[in-house]
Amino acid sequence: MLVVGGGVTGAGVALDAAARGLTVALCERTDLAAGTSRWSSKLVHGGLRYLAHGQLGLARESARERAVLMRVTAPHLVRRLPFLVPDVAGRDVSALAELGGRLGDAVRVSVRGGRGSLPGTGRIGAEGVSRLIPGVRPGRGGVVFWDGQLEDDARLVVSLARTAATFGARVLTGATVTGVDGEAVAVSVDGESVSVRASVVVNAAGVWSQRLAPGIRLAPSRGSHLIVPAARLGTPIAALTVPLPGSRSRYVFALPQPGGLLYLGITDEPVAGPVPDDDPVPSDAEVTQLLETVNQVLAVPLDRSDVIGAYAGLRPLVLPAAAGDGPAGATADLSRSHLLSWDGPVLTVVGGKLTTYRLMAAEAVDAVVARLGRGAQRSSTARLPLVGAAPERVLARVDAPARLVHRYGTEAPVVAALGGELVVEGREETVGELRFAVRSEGARNVADLLDRRTRIGLVTSDRERAVAVAEEVLAER
Numbered sequence: 001m002l003v004v005g006g007g008v009t010g011a012g013v014a015l016d017a018a019a020r021g022l023t024v025a026l027c028e029r030t031d032l033a034a035g036t037s038r039w040s041s042k043l044v045h046g047g048l049r050y051l052a053h054g055q056l057g058l059a060r061e062s063a064r065e066r067a068v069l070m071r072v073t074a075p076h077l078v079r080r081l082p083f084l085v086p087d088v089a090g091r092d093v094s095a096l097a098e099l100g101g102r103l104g105d106a107v108r109v110s111v112r113g114g115r116g117s118l119p120g121t122g123r124i125g126a127e128g129v130s131r132l133i134p135g136v137r138p139g140r141g142g143v144v145f146w147d148g149q150l151e152d153d154a155r156l157v158v159s160l161a162r163t164a165a166t167f168g169a170r171v172l173t174g175a176t177v178t179g180v181d182g183e184a185v186a187v188s189v190d191g192e193s194v195s196v197r198a199s200v201v202v203n204a205a206g207v208w209s210q211r212l213a214p215g216i217r218l219a220p221s222r223g224s225h226l227i228v229p230a231a232r233l234g235t236p237i238a239a240l241t242v243p244l245p246g247s248r249s250r251y252v253f254a255l256p257q258p259g260g261l262l263y264l265g266i267t268d269e270p271v272a273g274p275v276p277d278d279d280p281v282p283s284d285a286e287v288t289q290l291l292e293t294v295n296q297v298l299a300v301p302l303d304r305s306d307v308i309g310a311y312a313g314l315r316p317l318v319l320p321a322a323a324g325d326g327p328a329g330a331t332a333d334l335s336r337s338h339l340l341s342w343d344g345p346v347l348t349v350v351g352g353k354l355t356t357y358r359l360m361a362a363e364a365v366d367a368v369v370a371r372l373g374r375g376a377q378r379s380s381t382a383r384l385p386l387v388g389a390a391p392e393r394v395l396a397r398v399d400a401p402a403r404l405v406h407r408y409g410t411e412a413p414v415v416a417a418l419g420g421e422l423v424v425e426g427r428e429e430t431v432g433e434l435r436f437a438v439r440s441e442g443a444r445n446v447a448d449l450l451d452r453r454t455r456i457g458l459v460t461s462d463r464e465r466a467v468a469v470a471e472e473v474l475a476e477r
């Protein structure tokens with residue numbers, strides 16, 4: 001099997017297939033997590049939004065996959081995060097959030113592994129609000145619900161690919177699939193054309209899937225985040241949740257991140273025309289929308305001078321057959337369900353979201369196994385820890401700094417032993433992390449190191465200071 005695309009979907013497919021005994025190669029044109037998978041909000045959602053749209057099936061799917069990620073696949077990479085909806089956003093708003101949160105709790109306890117995985121929804125007083133998010137206008141209480149937060153989406157993808165490799169999958173970066181002709185797949189590897197024979201090709205190229213499968217219909221939508229110092233909101237320990245004016249199911253979140261940062265997102269802007277190869281950027285209107293929405297509840301409003309970085313990604317939303325030539329309304333209302341579609345030897349798997357990658361991958365490989373008549377019938381990935389993963393009680397005993405354990409799990413001592421010097425003064429990443437990326441995680445250049453294996457590149461001024469160190473580490477090879 002040849003998998004096209006090294007995002008969360010492609011890496012998940014490669015792992016599922018290799019673990020079932022198939023011979024697998026994954027070709028990624030740039031680097032692991034080079035596409036949408038590193039631009040997410042880094043949430044492992046239980047699917048509250050789906051409940052708001054009455055999509056109970058999708059909500060249960062998400063809640064089930066969240067429990068698998070938190071308990072088995074990657075407990076080191078996923079943590080519990082409280083979400084605060086403050087009463088200063090409107091008492092009707094927090095009352096609705098409380099109802100939604102309680103419904104979400106009911107869905108959670110109804111799925112395997114969900115009970116006890118997160119605390120329940122509840123109301124807190126004004127003091128509790130100030131403790132969780134000191135920057136919110138004081139004097140009133142709020143509602144807190146809980147969900148999962150990923151340490152880093154790109155690290156999940158790299159861990160998936162490395163785990164696939166332990167089952168024999170060949171993972172190639174810098175390898176662009178340019179065409180499929182029967183069993184012959186044309187691949188350009190660092191500019192050199194080669195032909196690979198594959199019984200089946202799984203097209204997991206995200207928003208770029210249409211290039212190999214022109215028959216599928218996508219409605220890409222841009223989602224943007226701003227990066228601000230967490231200190232501006234008093235270094236919150238919860239995610240601030242503020243509804244977009246006029247919406248009952250769309251929120252702007254201020255999400256606390258490691259390293260004293262806060263990501264402010266998210267927008268949902270339909271993108272017309274061919275999908276560009278370059279990374280998208282937030283528009284001026286999105287920056288204004290994000291700041292104005294969150295400022296409704298802050299004691300001291302944010303302004304553009306607080307923004308130290310920004311990023312955007314394109315959601316690979318599947319256009320339903322009923323939608324004619326384009327989304328009739330906003331892309332925010334399009335379903336987040338995924339699509340599996342055969343075209344000759346090519347199976348396209350697209351849509352869904354990061355949280356449900358495992359399910360998408362299992363369904364895709366089920367379809368491949370049925371067609372090939374080879375490989376184990378059933379997926380084993382719900383019981384398969386990724387490299388570095390271990391139960392929480394084991395992680396608690398790993399002899400390495402907690403920050404490294406959150407990113408590398410049981411491999412943290414190896415990373416720590418490779419060097420504790422800081423890459424950039426004032427940030428937490430170490431030279432040992434860069435060395436580990438080069439030696440064990442397939443990083444090949446400065447961008448792989450700073451924009452994917454670590455996320456230093458999200459703050460432009462920090463990235464500039466880190467380039468020379470990254471080059472030195474690459475030169476050690």
Ligand SMILES: Cc1cc2nc3c(=O)[nH]c(=O)nc-3n(C[C@H](O)[C@H](O)[C@H](O)COP(=O)(O)OP(=O)(O)OC[C@H]3O[C@@H](n4cnc5c(N)ncnc54)[C@H](O)[C@@H]3O)c2cc1C
Pocket residue numbers: 004005006007008009010027028029030031032033034035036037038039040041042043044045175176177178204205206207208221222223224266312313314315316350351352353354355356
């Ligand atoms: C702003 C934003 C926020 C989001 N937040 C969340 C969230 O919090 N939680 C959640 O669960 N989901 C979230 N999502 C959704 C989630 O990020 C995506 O559904 C998911 O990352 C898509 O992964 P993918 O592997 O299908 O696509 P991608 O990650 O885009 O991977 C496709 C890969 O294919 C490669 N490629 C393309 N063409 C070729 C070719 N010809 N040959 C070889 N390689 C090729 C690309 O380089 C790319 O790496 C968010 C999405 C966005 C945009």
